[in-house]
Amino acid sequence: MKQLSIEKIKTEVLVIGGGAAGLTAALEAKERGADVTIISKSRVGKSGNTIIAGTGMAILAPDPDSKDAPEIFRNDILRSGKEINDREMIDLHVAGTRKIIDKFAQWGVVLSRRDDRYMIKHTPGHSTARSFYTDIRNYPYLTKGLSLTLPQLRTARQRGVRIIDYAPVVALLLSERRIAGAAAVDKKEQKVLMFQSPAVVMAAGGGGMVYARNNNTCDVTGDSYALGYEAGAMLRDMEFVQFYPTRVSACIKFNISNAIFGEGAFLLNARGERFMAKYDRAGDMATRDVMTRAMFNEIAEGRGSSGNVFVDCRHLPKNVLAQKYAEFLRLLARVRIDPSRDLIPISPTTHFFMGGIAVNRRCETTVPGLLACGEAVGGLHGANRLAGNALSETYVFGMIAGNQAALLAKAAGVPEHQGFTPEPFRRGELSVAELRRALALATWKCISIIRDQRSIDKAVREIDDISASLDRARIESVYDLVSFYELKSMLATARLIALGAGRRKESRGAHYRSDYPHTDNSSYRGNFYLRNINGRLDVRFRPVS
Numbered sequence: 165m166k167q168l169s170i171e172k173i174k175t176e177v178l179v180i181g182g183g184a185a186g187l188t189a190a191l192e193a194k195e196r197g198a199d200v201t202i203i204s205k206s207r208v209g210k211s212g213n214t215i216i217a218g219t220g221m222a223i224l225a226p227d228p229d230s231k232d233a234p235e236i237f238r239n240d241i242l243r244s245g246k247e248i249n250d251r252e253m254i255d256l257h258v259a260g261t262r263k264i265i266d267k268f269a270q271w272g273v274v275l276s277r278r279d280d281r282y283m284i285k286h287t288p289g290h291s292t293a294r295s296f297y298t299d300i301r302n303y304p305y306l307t308k309g310l311s312l313t314l315p316q317l318r319t320a321r322q323r324g325v326r327i328i329d330y331a332p333v334v335a336l337l338l339s340e341r342r343i344a345g346a347a348a349v350d351k352k353e354q355k356v357l358m359f360q361s362p363a364v365v366m367a368a369g370g371g372g373m374v375y376a377r378n379n380n381t382c383d384v385t386g387d388s389y390a391l392g393y394e395a396g397a398m399l400r401d402m403e404f405v406q407f408y409p410t411r412v413s414a415c416i417k418f419n420i421s422n423a424i425f426g427e428g429a430f431l432l433n434a435r436g437e438r439f440m441a442k443y444d445r446a447g448d449m450a451t452r453d454v455m456t457r458a459m460f461n462e463i464a465e466g467r468g469s470s471g472n473v474f475v476d477c478r479h480l481p482k483n484v485l486a487q488k489y490a491e492f493l494r495l496l497a498r499v500r501i502d503p504s505r506d507l508i509p510i511s512p513t514t515h516f517f518m519g520g521i522a523v524n525r526r527c528e529t530t531v532p533g534l535l536a537c538g539e540a541v542g543g544l545h546g547a548n549r550l551a552g553n554a555l556s557e558t559y560v561f562g563m564i565a566g567n568q569a570a571l572l573a574k575a576a577g578v579p580e581h582q583g584f585t586p587e588p589f590r591r592g593e594l595s596v597a598e599l600r601r602a603l604a605l606a607t608w609k610c611i612s613i614i615r616d617q618r619s620i621d622k623a624v625r626e627i628d629d630i631s632a633s634l635d636r637a638r639i640e641s642v643y644d645l646v647s648f649y650e651l652k653s654m655l656a657t658a659r660l661i662a663l664g665a666g667r668r669k670e671s672r673g674a675h676y677r678s679d680y681p682h683t684d685n686s687s688y689r690g691n692f693y694l695r696n697i698n699g700r701l702d703v704r705f706r707p708v709s
Contacts, residue, residue, distance in 0.1 A: 168586060168642070169355045175201040175326065176573035177566075178346060178359050180333045181367035181388075182208035183215070184309075185538025185558035185565075187316040189365045190325050191271070192566025198573050200325045201359070203348055205332035205368075205646070206383050209317030210310070212369050213380055213539070214558070217309040218421050219298040221559075222552030223261040225284060231292045234258050241553065244289050244451050245518075245546020246673045246683070248401075248691055248708050252525055253544040257553070260560030265296075267559065272315035274299040278487075285488070286426040287551040289451040295423060295552045305491040306418060312555070331357055333387065334649040336364065336395040336534065337581040343395070343533030344581035349649070354642050356586055362576035363533055363569040366392055367562065370517040370539040371657045373650075375612060376604040378514035379411055379419055385650040386657030388540030392521045393656055397529040398695045401519030401542040402657075403664030403675045406549055407613050408515030409455040412508060413472045414499040420475060420492070420510065422551045425449055427484055429477045432507065433462045434469040453548040453674040456512045460613045463511070474507035512613060516554060518545040518674060519664070522693060527565035530695070533572060537565040547673020587648055592638035596647045599637060600654065603630050607658050615665050616679040623662045631655050664692050667703060 177193040179186045182204025190202040204211055225232045237258045242249055268275060276283040276297045286293035300308040320327065331348040337359075338344055345359040368388040372380025393399055410420040430448040433439050443458040444450035450458075459473050467473075477485065482504055485493060493503065501508055520542035527535045538558040545553065603626070610623035634652070639645050670684040671677050690707035 168349070170358055171355055172358045172360065173201070174360045174578050175199055176361065176578070177201070177363045177365065177569045178203065178361040179365045179367055180346065181212065181369060181538070181540070182206065182210070183212035183367065183369060183538065183558070184312050184316065184555065185369070185540070185562045186365070186367035187313060187320060188559050188562025189367055189537055189566035189569065190320055191316065191323065192563045193570040194320070194323050194325050196567055196570035198570035201328060202320065202325055203328040203331050203333060205330070207329045208327050209313040211381065211383055213372070213384055214313050214555070215307045215309040216379070216381060217555055218419060219300060219308055219311060219555070220285070220287065220295045220421060220423060220552045221264065221297070221556040222290065222294050222550065223264055223296045223556055224258055225294055226262065226265060227282075232294050236291050237294065240289060240291050241544070241550050242546070244548050244550040246548060247546065248672070248689060249546035250543035256525060256564070257544055257557060257560050260563065261556050263563065264556060264559045267563070271319045273312055276300070285423040287423045288425050288446070288449045288455075289550045290552070300491065305495050308491070328357070332646050332649065333368070333391065334586070335584050336391050337584060338395060338531070339579045339581045341396065341531070342579065343531055344579040347584035347586070349586065349642060349646055351642055351646060356584070358584060360578050360581065361573070362579055363535065363573040365565050365569050366521060366534065366536040366540045367538045367565070368540055371654070372514050374604065374607055374654045374658050374661070375514040376608040379408055379417070380514070386653045387650070388536065389520060389660060390653035390656035392529065392534070392536065392540070393660065393694070393696050395531050395534065396696055397531045397534060398522040398693050399520060399542065399660060400522045400691050400693050401546070401664070402660040402694060403668050403692065404518035404545070404547050404673055405514065405661060406452060406516040406518060406674045407456045407512045409452055409459055409512050410475060410510045411513040413511045414501065414509065416495065416499055418495060420508065422452070424475070424477065424489065427488070428480055429475055431455070431459070432474045432476050433467040434473070435467055437467070439467070451548055452551065456613060457676055459512055469509070472509040472511050475510055476507055477503035478505060514612065516549055518542060518547065518549050526568040527561055528568065533576065535565045535569050537561040547675060587639060587645060589639050589645070591640065592636045594633055594636045594638060596637050596639070596644060596651055599630050599633065600647070600651050603627065603651070603654055603658060607661070611658070611662050611665055613676065615675070615677050617666065620662055620666045624659065624666070627655055627659050627662060660694055663701065663703065664694065667692050667705070
């Protein structure tokens with residue numbers, strides 16, 4: 165079979181990932197005068213989880229009449245994260261959200277207003293209203309995140325950022341343990357791209373596709389974690405995966421914004437009983453981890469209906485729904501659900517990774533020259549992410565990463581690296597697609613919402629069995645090759661989740677173990693750090709001081 169040709173590209177800053185985090189880092193690095201390339205496995209600005217996000221962002225309100233304050237916001241994040249968050253990252257995040265609105269004005273991102281004031285909602289887990297939203301009137305409801313990324317993409321093109329689409333990065337390249345570039349497979353041109361770069365920003369998002377049930381886009385396969393780990397970057401908190409509670413289970417599947425509970429909506433089981441107060445004093449305003457387990461438990465104990473529970477909006481004023489949730493109502497109407505008279509069937513699904521690559525206050529990893537931002541990074545969220553912090557995090561830390569990448573690139577110069585040899589084409593007996601499905605089913609069954617030692621051990625065995633069969637996988641095209649590397653990322657990510665879950669013998673936040681159902685602050689009030697040292701996994705626990 166023919167081998168792929170190679171093209172070499174030099175760039176001062178290489179940004180991996182075409183969502184909000186990557187675009188923000190690229191724009192910031194370009195503003196600092198760097199030669200910047202942004203590369204995406206799909207299309208920059210039109211791929212990844214940003215485009216399907218609800219656009220709600222937790223921002224410290226600039227309104228002088230607001231009841232919000234930095235300390236209130238900080239405490240909400242700590243409380244949601246069960247107090248094992250990185251305190252320095254919290255402070256950077258809270259302060260950094262104040263810059264987002266000004267940046268949006270520069271990029272052409274339009275926030276939603278009512279009566280000449282920003283529309284701000286109060287979402288579960290927050291002490292006050294601080295969730296800002298974009299104006300989505302000109303965008304499809306299911307991809308309303310384009311209201312964030314398309315203005316950024318237009319600005320990036322205008323400012324001269326080099327943009328490369330449909331080219332998944334499959335390896336980070338090092339020179340004497342320092343970042344020196346990356347290798348990507350250009351699917352359209354059917355060749356390998358070899359980048360030489362002294363500063364690489366990892367912004368390739370999370371890993372929802374590791375699980376059979378998820379609400380992520382199909383290109384989110386854990387690449388950030390696997391590529392970082394393979395290059396020697398330290399990871400943290402990988403056992404903490406957030407499962408979104410309110411996924412509509414109808415012909416069209418989509419998320420219900422948690423903000424609707426701030427309007428007075430509540431959950432019902434199949435018996436018509438409100439059940440959230442049994443699980444948390446906050447009731448239907450509880451955080452996502454609590455809500456997800458409560459729903460899972462109601463369904464498991466026979467109080468669900470076809471694997472669902474229900475959101476009840478029937479008592480809410482019609483004008484509130486019409487004004488604030490017009491697109492949501494139109495989407496429900498397509499599946500013949502009228503929330504003014506019908507219950508909305510929902511079930512939980514994989515949503516977000518709290519863990520990820522460990523970084524310092526400048527978004528630098530433990531590999532010199534490698535930076536990270538967005539969902540690629542762990543630390544801010546601790547054991548459970550507060551609603552609205554996913555998007556605001558991408559902007560706050562995307563700005564920091566882009567700025568630092570430009571500084572590093574100017575100081576270092578373009579390095580040489582030893583190159584990269586892609587996996588060869590071959591007529592293997594195993595289908596990569598089938599191996600991927602087997603992995604996703606194993607993770608959902610064994611290491612999803614509720615875990616125990618037996619299920620964790622089973623997950624590790626199945627992950628190792630699939631890993632051992634990779635050399636028999638069929639690779640007959642560039643598309644097979646890309647899918648193969650995605651499977652490698654998914655396997656590495658799943659193994660890190662399972663091993664982290666096995667080490668944490670307690671329940672905390674989104675990590676719930678039925679064999680250790682209580683939180684153990686005496687032993688586990690801290691974080692597990694994972695690192696690849698000469699091919700061996702090194703795991704260290706650091707208590708929170």
